[in-house]
Amino acid sequence: MSDAPTSPNTEAQTRVRFSPRRVWTLAMATVTQLVRMKILAFLVVFCLLAVGAGFAFSVINPEQQLNLLKSVTLGSLQIFSIVIGVVSTALLLPKDMEDRTLYTILSKPVPRFDYLLGKLIGVLLLIGGGLIVMDAVLSLILWLRQSMLFEDAVARMQMEKLDSPEAVAQVREIVARQGLTWNLHWAVWAIFLKATVVTTVALLLSSIASSTLFTIVITFCITIIGHGEALIREFFFQPNLSGMASRAATLVLAVICPDLAQFDIVDSVVSGEIVPWGAVYDMTGIAALYVTVYLFVTHLLFVEKEL
Amino acid sequence: MADTPAVSVNHLTKVFKGTLVKGAFRAVQDLSLEVKAGEVYGLIGPNGSGKSTTMKVILGLLKPTQGSTSIFGVPSTEVASRHSVGFLPENPYFYKHLTGRETLHFYGSLCGMRGERLKARTDEMLAITGLEDAATRRVGGYSKGMLQRLGLAQALIHEPRLLVLDEPTAGVDPAGSRKIRDLIIEFRARGITVLVTSHLLEQMQEVCDRVGIMAHGRMVREGRLEDLIAVENQTEMVLENASPALLTKINALIQAEGGDTKLVRSGRPRTTLERLFIEATNESKKP
Ligand SMILES: Nc1ncnc2c1ncn2[C@@H]1O[C@H](COP(=O)(O)OP(=O)(O)OP(=O)(O)O)[C@@H](O)[C@H]1O
Ligand SMILES: [Mg+2]
Numbered sequence: 375m376s377d378a379p380t381s382p383n384t385e386a387q388t389r390v391r392f393s394p395r396r397v398w399t400l401a402m403a404t405v406t407q408l409v410r411m412k413i414l415a416f417l418v419v420f421c422l423l424a425v426g427a428g429f430a431f432s433v434i435n436p437e438q439q440l441n442l443l444k445s446v447t448l449g450s451l452q453i454f455s456i457v458i459g460v461v462s463t464a465l466l467l468p469k470d471m472e473d474r475t476l477y478t479i480l481s482k483p484v485p486r487f488d489y490l491l492g493k494l495i496g497v498l499l500l501i502g503g504g505l506i507v508m509d510a511v512l513s514l515i516l517w518l519r520q521s522m523l524f525e526d527a528v529a530r531m532q533m534e535k536l537d538s539p540e541a542v543a544q545v546r547e548i549v550a551r552q553g554l555t556w557n558l559h560w561a562v563w564a565i566f567l568k569a570t571v572v573t574t575v576a577l578l579l580s581s582i583a584s585s586t587l588f589t590i591v592i593t594f595c596i597t598i599i600g601h602g603e604a605l606i607r608e609f610f611f612q613p614n615l616s617g618m619a620s621r622a623a624t625l626v627l628a629v630i631c632p633d634l635a636q637f638d639i640v641d642s643v644v645s646g647e648i649v650p651w652g653a654v655y656d657m658t659g660i661a662a663l664y665v666t667v668y669l670f671v672t673h674l675l676f677v678e679k680e681l
Numbered sequence: 682m683a684d685t686p687a688v689s690v691n692h693l694t695k696v697f698k699g700t701l702v703k704g705a706f707r708a709v710q711d712l713s714l715e716v717k718a719g720e721v722y723g724l725i726g727p728n729g730s731g732k733s734t735t736m737k738v739i740l741g742l743l744k745p746t747q748g749s750t751s752i753f754g755v756p757s758t759e760v761a762s763r764h765s766v767g768f769l770p771e772n773p774y775f776y777k778h779l780t781g782r783e784t785l786h787f788y789g790s791l792c793g794m795r796g797e798r799l800k801a802r803t804d805e806m807l808a809i810t811g812l813e814d815a816a817t818r819r820v821g822g823y824s825k826g827m828l829q830r831l832g833l834a835q836a837l838i839h840e841p842r843l844l845v846l847d848e849p850t851a852g853v854d855p856a857g858s859r860k861i862r863d864l865i866i867e868f869r870a871r872g873i874t875v876l877v878t879s880h881l882l883e884q885m886q887e888v889c890d891r892v893g894i895m896a897h898g899r900m901v902r903e904g905r906l907e908d909l910i911a912v913e914n915q916t917e918m919v920l921e922n923a924s925p926a927l928l929t930k931i932n933a934l935i936q937a938e939g940g941d942t943k944l945v946r947s948g949r950p951r952t953t954l955e956r957l958f959i960e961a962t963n964e965s966k967k968p
Contacts, residue, residue, distance in 0.1 A: 389759070389760075389761055390759075390760040390761050390763075390764075393793070395790070395793075395795075396790070396791055396793070399787065399790045399791055400791070403776060403779070403787050406776075406778065406779065406783075407776050407778050407779070410778035411778065473774035473775075474770045474771075474772065474773060474774055475774055475775055475776060477737070477740070477742055477768065477770040477773075478768065478769075478770060478773060478775070478788065478832070478835055478836075479788075479791065480740075480741070480742060481740045481741075481742065481763055481766070481767075481768035481770075481845075482763060482788060482791045482792050482839070483760055483761065483763040483764045483791075483792060483793075484760070484763075484791050485760050678744075680697075680743050680744065681737070681742045681743065
C-alpha cells in the first residue's frame, strides 16, 4: 500500500465545504451545454423582431412609434427569458438523472447543493448574458429611431413654420422621455429578476417531478397565477376574512406562488414613467428572498432524493 | 490505517418504496461484505440481484433502508467519503455536447484539480483508455465501448484509492474488455482497491482476489476465489480430440476401479466460476 495514490487521511476526513470554484465549473458546463444546444438562436429572432418593430410600421406620432417599439421588444424579452429559464431548467435536471450523468457527478466529492446551485447559476448566466446583448441591441435601435424621429418632427415643423424654440424643445422632451433612458435598463433588470424567480420555481419542481412536461406545465401555471396574485387576493380574501386570516392566507398564497406582479415595471417604462430607485431596490430584494427560500426548499428535497 | 477496509457494508437492506399500484421492492436484504484495501473484489450475480443497488448505496447515491456502508472508514452518507473513490456506473453517459477532453476536464475540476496537473492527468487518462484520437470529438458521437472507456477515465481522474466499477466491460469488444482486465490487474499492482461487477466470469476469475455471489439481494457465497472453486476430492481431465471409443474405455476403467471413484460429469469443460455461479444462484431459488 506504500504507493497508494492519494494521501489517505488529510482530505478524506475533512468535511467537504461549499466551493465557489466547483459551482462555477458546474455552471459553465451548463452554459456550454445550453449554448451548444443552439438555444441562443432566439437572440437572432429577437433582433429581427426589434428591427421590425422599430422600422417596419410607420405611425405618425413619434411618441406612439417609440411606445410600440418598447412594448413589443420588452414584451418579447419577458417571454423569451421566462420560456428559456423554465424549459432549460426542466430539461437539464431530469436529463442528468436519466443519463446517469448525475451518478458520475455526485460520486465525486460534490455536495448536492453545489450541483443545484451550479445548474441554477448556469441557466441564469445564459439568460443574463442574452439579456445584456438584447439590451444593447434594443438601446441602439431605440437611440437611432429616437434621433430619426426627432429630426423628422423638426423638419416637419420647419416646413410648417412652427419651429419656435419652445415647440422644438417640447418635442425634444417628449421624444427623449419615450426614447433611451435608464428606465429601459431597469425594465430589463426587472425582466431578469422575474425570469430568475420563475427559473427557481422550475428547479424546485424538477427536483420532485419525474417528468419534464409536468415541470414545464406546472411552472407556467404558477407563472400565470403569480401574475394575477393581487387579483386573487382582492377577489377572495377582502370581503369575508378577518384581518389575521386574510393576512395568513395572503402569506400562504405568496409562499406557494411568487407574486410576479412585483416585477411588472415594464408597462410603466413603456409609457415613459420614471422608475424610482426605491422600486428597483424593493424588486431586487423580493427576488432575492424568493430565490433564497425556493433554493433552500429545493435543497431539502434534493438531498433526500433517491437517485 | 492499513487494516481499515476499503469498503465495508454492514447488514445493508434496501427497500424501494412502492407506489399505490405496486408494492415495495426489497432489492438488497441484510447484506454484509468487506473489501480489504488493495484487493480486487468481484461481485457477481444474476440480473436484478442487487449488485448495482449495493454500489449506489456505497457511493451515497441511494440511502440504505437499514444498515450502513463506508469507504475507508468514512460513512457513505458523508460527501467526504467520495474523495478516495472513483465510480463507473453501468451504461454511463455524459454531456453529449462536450468533447472527451472537456468531459475529463469537467470531472477533474469537480474534484478540485486545476491547471497543469489537470491537463497532464487528462492526457494521461486519455492515453490509458485509448481515447486520444477521439479526444476532440463530441461525446454524443461516441460508441458504447468508447463511452465505457471514457467512464473509466473519468472514474480515475482524481487518482482515487478505490475504484467501483459496475460492469466495466458491458458493450466493449473482446480486445477492449481484455484491455480493461489488464488495467484492473495493473491497478492492483499499484495498490488501488477495486470493487467490480461483471457477467464475464472468465475474466472475473482472472482478476479477482475474492468474489461474492449475490442472488435475490443476498450474499449466497463469498470467499477467496481459489477456496471457492477448488473441489478437494475431484480431479478434472481435459482431453483434446478424444474419440467416443476412448471415452467409453475411460468410463469402463473408472467402473472397473470401483470403490468411491465415480464419474461425476463429463462434457465440454466450463469455467469453474461459471459452474459455481449457476449452482449457487440456483440453490438460493429453491427455499
Ligand atoms: N429506483 C428503483 N426503483 C425500484 N426498483 C428498483 C430501482 N432500482 C433497482 N430496482 C430493482 O432492484 C433490483 C436490483 O437491481 P440492480 O440494478 O441492483 O440489479 P443488478 O444486480 O445490478 O442487475 P444487472 O446485472 O442486470 O445489472 C431489480 O429488481 C430492480 O428492478
Ligand atoms: Mg447492474
